[in-house]
Amino acid sequence: MKEILVKINNPTGLHARPASILVKEAMKFKSNIYLIKNNKEYNAKSIMNVMAMGAAMGDEIRIKAEGEDEKEAINSLQKLLEDLKD
């Protein structure tokens, strides 16, 4: 199990567009991947879950992955979140 803390830096936060990009990326991995905000876990492979999390700019969320490709999954999603622009 791997876990990392990231800060949401894009102005609109994790709403529909960035959320769907993140879910598509998460789907590429076999690991179970969760995003954690305020101690509540959201499935990173469910668009509904990620949108409902409603992460806004400045929020800190944790990415947790469990599985054979957990390291790659964490690295890839961390980069994706840090690179979000809009």
Add this chain to the structure above:
Amino acid sequence: MFGLFSKRQIEIKSPIKGKVIDLSQVPDEVFSSKMVGDGFAIDPKDNTIYSPVEGEIIQVFPTGHAIGIKTKEGLEILIHIGIDTVELKGKGFVTFVNEGDYVWIGDKLITFDLELIKNKAKSTIIPVLITNMEKVKEMNVNFIDAEEGDVIANVRLK
């Protein structure tokens, strides 16, 4: 055993009175390009969302502008009220159900301030989406001027 008795076809009713339009006409690429899911959209003529299916409330967005329902067949349906309405931060929305509630077709879910959305958000159009299309074999949408409760989509499951 389950396969024998499970319903392979689901009707999605209109959650509100309004004109049913194609997702391609929604003024937000996230919805028009079907990134979030496939379904239809409604240009509302009322201010109350009723459940379009029977199922469990799986997501109530903290800002009240969207809600997710999972039917007993496992279909996940997202109702998103208006475009860019997340920016209203909950203003103008009242939610009548909680996560975990079981709802029947026609149960009242959310009311919203249509005038406020018209004035403050990008659009009042309401996308109604299946977010797990991998479960769907075929979907037919009736593009009609709908009353609340009219059958809008017939969904055949895999």
